[in-house]
Structures are given as structure tokens and as C-alpha cells.
Amino acid sequence: MALPVNIGQLLDATTIESSRIEYKEGWNPDAIYRTICAFANDFDNTGGGYILVGVEERNGCALRPVKGLRIDEIEPIGRAMIGFNNLIQPTYYPHTSIEDIDGKKILVIWVPGGMSRPYKVPDEITVKQKRYNYYIRYNSSSIIAKGEFERELIELTNQIPFDDRANVQASLKDISQTLVRDFLMRTGSRLVEQMEETKFSDTLRQMDVVAGPRETLVPKNIALMMFSDNPAKYFPYTQVDIVIYPKGKLQDPSNFVEIPSIKGPIDSMINGVMSYLKTNVIKERVIKLSDQAESRRFFNYPYQALEEAVVNALYHRDYQMREPVEITIEPHCIRIISYGGLDRSIRLDELSKGMVQARRYRNRKLGDFLKELGLTEGKATGIPTMLKEMRMNGSPAAFFESDETRTYFMVIFPVHPTFIQNDAQNDAQNDAQNDAQNDAQNVVEVTARQYALLQLIADNGRVTRAAMASHLNISKPTVEREIRYLKKAQILNYIGPARTGRWVIDSNIKILKQ
Numbered sequence: 001m002a003l004p005v006n007i008g009q010l011l012d013a014t015t016i017e018s019s020r021i022e023y024k025e026g027w028n029p030d031a032i033y034r035t036i037c038a039f040a041n042d043f044d045n046t047g048g049g050y051i052l053v054g055v056e057e058r059n060g061c062a063l064r065p066v067k068g069l070r071i072d073e074i075e076p077i078g079r080a081m082i083g084f085n086n087l088i089q090p091t092y093y094p095h096t097s098i099e100d101i102d103g104k105k106i107l108v109i110w111v112p113g114g115m116s117r118p119y120k121v122p123d124e125i126t127v128k129q130k131r132y133n134y135y136i137r138y139n140s141s142s143i144i145a146k147g148e149f150e151r152e153l154i155e156l157t158n159q160i161p162f163d164d165r166a167n168v169q170a171s172l173k174d175i176s177q178t179l180v181r182d183f184l185m186r187t188g189s190r191l192v193e194q195m196e197e198t199k200f201s202d203t204l205r206q207m208d209v210v211a212g213p214r215e216t217l218v219p220k221n222i223a224l225m226m227f228s229d230n231p232a233k234y235f236p237y238t239q240v241d242i243v244i245y246p247k248g249k250l251q252d253p254s255n256f257v258e259i260p261s262i263k264g265p266i267d268s269m270i271n272g273v274m275s276y277l278k279t280n281v282i283k284e285r286v287i288k289l290s291d292q293a294e295s296r297r298f299f300n301y302p303y304q305a306l307e308e309a310v311v312n313a314l315y316h317r318d319y320q321m322r323e324p325v326e327i328t329i330e331p332h333c334i335r336i337i338s339y340g341g342l343d344r345s346i347r348l349d350e351l352s353k354g355m356v357q358a359r360r361y362r363n364r365k366l367g368d369f370l371k372e373l374g375l376t377e378g379k380a381t382g383i384p385t386m387l388k389e390m391r392m393n394g395s396p397a398a399f400f401e402s403d404e405t406r407t408y409f410m411v412i413f414p415v416h417p418t419f420i421q422n423d424a425q426n427d428a429q430n431d432a433q434n435d436a437q438n439d440a441q442n443v444v445e446v447t448a449r450q451y452a453l454l455q456l457i458a459d460n461g462r463v464t465r466a467a468m469a470s471h472l473n474i475s476k477p478t479v480e481r482e483i484r485y486l487k488k489a490q491i492l493n494y495i496g497p498a499r500t501g502r503w504v505i506d507s508n509i510k511i512l513k514q
Helices: 006-011 029-041 071-087 147-155 177-187 200-207 221-227 266-280 305-318 348-353 364-371 382-392 417-432 435-439 449-458 465-472 476-486
Strands: 019-022 047-054 095-101 104-111 121-122 132-136 143-144 240-245 256-261 283-286 296-299 325-330 333-339 397-402 410-412 442-446 490-497 502-505 509-513
Touching: 006 029, 006 095, 019 029, 029 047, 029 071, 029 104, 029 121, 029 132, 029 143, 047 449, 047 465, 071 095, 071 104, 132 147, 132 333, 147 382, 177 221, 177 325, 221 266, 221 364, 240 266, 240 305, 256 266, 266 305, 266 364, 305 325, 305 333, 305 364, 305 382, 364 382, 382 410, 442 449, 449 465, 449 476, 465 476, 476 490
Parallel strands: 019 047, 240 325, 442 509
Antiparallel strands: 047 104, 095 104, 121 132, 132 143, 240 256, 283 296, 325 333, 333 410, 397 410, 490 502
16 A cells, blocks of 8 residues: 655655665565664654665666666565564564655655564574564664663653554544645645555554544544644644734733734644734845845845744654744844753754754644655754854844743744844834833833843743853852842842742833943
């Protein structure tokens, strides 16, 4: 039966990382089953992988035209795989499909991350005396999990990524056939051609988005995320909230505009958010320089950087937390915050350098689906892409924030400096017209550090003193001194119990940075 991927893209390694694809010139069950075991263990929660048999490779790239398999090889391979699958402990059955490529037949073996890991397999599955080992992927190789790797793999027992878990509160009736068909058409999968001839449940099984025996199949969470009309019914606050502060959140927190929440399937939310930002927020400016033939073009915010941040927020968020993805738009920056935070293997001080390599992914299947749609790229490319796009646009670098307990992750995009200059000119004109009103307003000047502290509090009223010190790179006594000043100036106050209260900034005071 066909697979829910575009085979041509597997051969080109354009949507799936090359480390998750192996090309085999011919049928070599010993090596192939070591790789099946490694993909099934899915040590990094990246979604398993694919093995293409009948395809030669050179330096990791498939050679075209493919070598192919002989017709008389195909049926014996299928029979042999039934027995070999039963030798995996616990038993594991990969998905297979015979594909016509370059006028030849090849065997495609799809190995999603297994539900019953860890798996082990004989080192040589064809010999009588079998010695079993756990295998994992390391870069582009399948290796025996030894020492720390083996201990960590065993700790993953029954730790199934959230999007790959069965949802017993839902039924197959909650999955839209229209959305499934649209996805398969957009990704170029041959599976769409078989939908009219097969049961819908069989299509879903082939896509690996349902679980359970045939008579009591239930959707996995990924099916509800991508193919239900209202994922928020199953995962509350699966939405994106956009709030605009025309004067700035710190400068005028009571003056804001809330955009209606954007909801729906994950890819639909991404497209809806980016459509809004492109239409209402992103602006282009063209400057003609006297000494250059070509004009300079730049944007207040580069589209690709914002798109990468929005996709990452919805891909990596924790769907068990009842918090939306929040986008705050101010005159001088855009903040995108998602809840669930970073993997603990990522060091916070490496974020600004773009040196990010997540050890394990929270939603492994969601990533694959978004890659098939061209909405995200390879592993660990999100933050480097944001930094690169901001740099190419001539914008200040994006910066990133989280907390030690990894409850949230925020990306902050500063606006292009040219747009600040023009806004400052407009503000000066407005200030001249409103001098009489400003004279009557209570105005307090603060230092740059105090202003940064207030901005941090405006973003998170429950931020701790330790987090303030860490974020601003100052000592705790310095934080205490700045807080005392701001309290004395009646700018800042703390309301509620010590553990559960929050900081409040007086919105009646106009704050000026020295």
C-alpha cells in the first residue's frame, strides 16, 4: 500500500533529513533490520526513518536512475520480512510499499518511532545463533546502544511523545476526510489515489495516525492536531492570540487591541497567523542611494524570520498546557511566546549564538507533517534561520528568553532601525501637539537598566528576582536596589502573597528612559 510521503522527495532528501533515510543497493536483511530497530527506537524523537531498497548511494545521496529490484525478488522479500519482524523484541511491523521509480521497482520501508520501545534485534538476523542488542541512530549510522546511551534508551520505556499517543476521548468520526485528502494532495502522496478504493480507517492506519485493534481504532493526538476542524476541543487553548500595543506595553499597558484568536488545524493556524502579519504588520521600505544604481529594500520584520518563529512555537509547544501561543506587537518589537519551554539539553547561553541542538523532540510526528507541507525544514534549523534572516535584512539580532524551569520560550524581534527613526519623527510631531496634556501627566525618568527591568516585568508579572538578575546579567543585590528605587518612585508594586503574587506597573505614570 502507498505511503503518506512523496517518494521523489525521499530520493532527493528535500523534506526529510538525510540522517533519517538509508539507501540500500540490494536486499541485505542483517544490516536493514539493524536500521529498522534503530529507527523504531527513535532515540531523539525525530519520527523514525525510511529505508529505500534498490537504490545505490554515493556520499549519502541517491544515484539516479535507481538500480531497482528484480521482479522475482520482491515476493520472497515480503515473505522473509514477516518472519524477521517477529524476531524484533518486542515485535514491530514497519510499513512497506513497492514503488515505480525510473522504470524500476524499489522497496520503501517506513519505520515510524515505535510505541513499545526499547526494541532490540539480532546483530545478524539470518544466522541461527542470535545475539540481541539495542540499536539507535547516531548521525547517519545505526549503532549498538552501549553504556549511557543504553541506560537513556531504557529510561524511554513507555515515554511516548504526546502527539504520537492514542486519544481515547475521540473517535474516527472526529477526523475530517476532507482535511486528510487535502494534505495527501498537497504533499504529492500516492495514497490519495487509493482513498476512494479503501476504507478511510485503512488510509489512517497507513498514515500511522490511529492506534488500537481494527475494531476499536482511536485517533492519535497528531490526527486531531492536523485533521480535526477544532483541535481546541481536545487540547484547550490550541490557538494563537495576537495583541497590539500601539504605544508600547510598558508605556501604555491599558491601550491595546486584541485580534480574534486564530484557531483550527495546526497548519491552518500557521497560515492564518502569517497571512495576518503579512497584511497588517510587515512593511517594506525602499531607499534610493545617490551613489548606487540599485535601491535598498528592507522590511520592518523579515517574513521568513517571523514564519520560522510561528512554526516553531506551534511545533514545539506543550499541548498539555492550557496556554495559547501569544504574539505581542509593539512599536519597536514583536514577541512570540509559547509554553512548554526548551528541552533541558539546550543551554540558554547558546541560544543567541544559534548553537542549538535539541536532544529530544516533544512532538515527533507533527514535525514530519509540517516538513511534508514545507512549513519547516531540517532538525535544529529554526533559530539559525531566524538569526540569518534578521542579519540579511539589516535588522538587529533576534534574541531569545526562557526560564530555568523551562516553562516558556520567547523570541523577540527588534524592528529595523530605519522604522524607529521614522516613528520617532512622528512621535515628536505628536508630542508637540500634546504638550499641554503631557505637562499634566506624572512623568518619571528611569535608567536604561531600570527600563529593561520594567520591560521584563511587563512581559511576565510573576518573574522572580533570580530570573531578573540572570536576564539582565546583574547581581541579586543590584536587582533589590533597582526594585527599591522603582517602588519609591511609585512606579512598581507587588500585589499578593510572596509565592503567588505578581508585580504591577502603575499605568498612570509616564516612564521615560534617560
